[in-house]
Amino acid sequence: MKPKTLYEKHIDSHSVRALDDKGHVLLYIDRQVINEYTSPQAFSGLREANRRVWRPETSLAVVDHVNPTTPLRTRKMPDAGGARQVSYLAENCAEFGIELFDILDKRQGIEHVVAPEQGFILPGMVIAAGDSHTTTYGALGAFGFGIGTSEIEHLLATQTLVYKRLKTMRVTVSGELKTGITAKDVVMALVAKIGAAGATGYAIEFCGQGIDMLSVEGRMTICNMAVEAGARGAFMAPDDKVFDYLKDKPRAPKGQQWTDAVNVWRELHSDADAVFDHEVELSAAEIA
Template identity: 50%
Template sequence: MQGKTLFEKIWSSHEVVRDDTGQSLLYIDRNLIHEGSRNPFQVLAAKNLTVRRPDRTFATPDHYAPTTGRTLDDVDGPERRDMVASLTRNAQREGITLFGMDDPRHGITHVVGPEQGLSLPGMTIVCGDSHTSTHGALGALAFGVGASDVALVLATQSVWQRMPLTLRVTIDGELGRGVSAKDVALALIAKIGASGATGHVIEYTGSTIAAMSMEGRLTLCNLSIEAGARAGIIAPDETTFAYIKGRPFAPAGEDWNNRLAQWRMLFSDPDAAFDTEVSLDATRIAPMVTWGNSVEDALPISGAVPDPASAGEPERRAVIERTLDYMGLRAGGPLDGVKIDYAFIGSCTNGRIEDLRSAAAIVKGKTIAAHVTALVVPGSAQVKLAAQAEGLDRIFVAAGFQWREPGCSMCLATNGDTVPPGARCASTSNRNFVGRQGPESRTHLMSPAMAAAAAIAGHLTDVRQFL
């Protein structure tokens, strides 16, 4: 019998039934919700339904959470305040655990889940947010769902899905100086394209992944969605188990031993077949930066802005021309040296303690350029406390950064933290499309260390000169 991939093992163990069209009803182990769940709860109320498994549902406001205060009054705008308030009311009424803005466990959903031990190997995890793929770093099948599916999961603890294809990405070799998981992800997406993994679940494997920290793996799986993937997943190993052990919602005692024995069986069989295979040489990856309005528009910092004239097809030439006009870049000009106005370190991609440490190591003893506004937004209250215990906050503040409260913040600019029209931001977030950080804003994606270096230099620059 043909071996199974890790994804197939988790899928089959959670498949309740498959209908005549090929869709599967999947049981969901963990349902993570945020303030975007207001409409799904209204659907339940209209049908006189309650939440099927409140014990498997966890709520935290993150998209609209203010980073300059912790009260409802600090939320930007009446509509957003109502959405945050609705989450609180719905959670309290249904008996759902809520990590509110005044809770020491509060933070971005995809940071809170792993750090609280909610995200465990072999689980199915959903949330009304595409970057739910983050949790796959712990060996879970995690994916975003739409509002109607959020309502279905709340009511039934299950969701209809069509089984995706599989893509194995093998990454081997030792990462060079100044190269992080963010650079690996950008290099991969630049290679296969923003739709290169459409309809697939990516499994990451290889010596580079085995050597990668859990924070790095979370970043990599987080960005899987930017290649078009349905999810990203990494087989759990000793790094995974060490990360999970002792966390608040993780198994303990004899239950831990039993679960650990099960988790050790979660891997793709040697003879498992993948629909697609991609490989990457980690030793050839340099610090990366995006130049355009798609995550696939990424190049090494030593590269040059593409020239539309070099594009083969007229359609592609037109796209590059429009992009350069929007981004205010000169064709053929070097990326190193492009002036920035803002720097943002945070998000569910790069708002963890390891990310803040790498950025603080660059800015320690230095000062940001006078014309740059720079924010550090921890991914959770726990990350903030850990950073303050290590003195990272003092390093950032001394350098001229603003030290903020946890939240999604400038990643998607829905909480009042925005980049002004025409301004350019060195960002550690996950998307750079037109207007992502504010109307007419210009976003360059990069690692936390690269964003820190850009803030100090006042322009895009190679972090390796600061190491």
């Protein structure tokens, strides 16, 4: 059997079927995170077509794009357009049965922080959302990517997307990061080396000692910012740091299910002899 990259394992395990010989597949999506900014037309499209959301329990809606960030939260918003987007999201979630972290919910926050905090994102999952920084979830060993409004509608109705496979890139950060060097420094070093479009058309797997020593939050930063190099996906193989981060999260598996899940998640890594389309080496000692 041909050795596989972690990206190939993610996509192969979620492909319903191939659609052509050009890399297009019908891809099953485990979960979707929805916000008020990119979802309005999707819900309107469902309503106009008289369609329901097929699996509402797989979606989580979070207000996070247009709301004020003042410490004292209130439903009053200075921008009328933003206020309508927030209220329309609430109306849509109520009608279609989707859980919502509204503006006054204590769990509300930045969607790509909220979802991991809740244990809504788990290793091995494929996640899509109407935001380019959905790549953040790759830090947990999942595969996340951003989609447009029409795709959000299709996903809500079918739990699938038409997806074109990406090329694979491995970025190895060798050696220990120097004191004071952050995850952002690492990803900026990558952008400096390959350019702002250097990862266009690629899914990036990050690995190496420099990645291993980062916290889960630091890894989220790298996966979040990989889009600044043009990547459509970014991730790391999950390890004990990830498992410790997820354990006891509200929606993480419990008891024997947790034990069984971790045993499966430990297998989520690229095969030793897997071949990547492009390899990039970063020396931690040279990152400043």
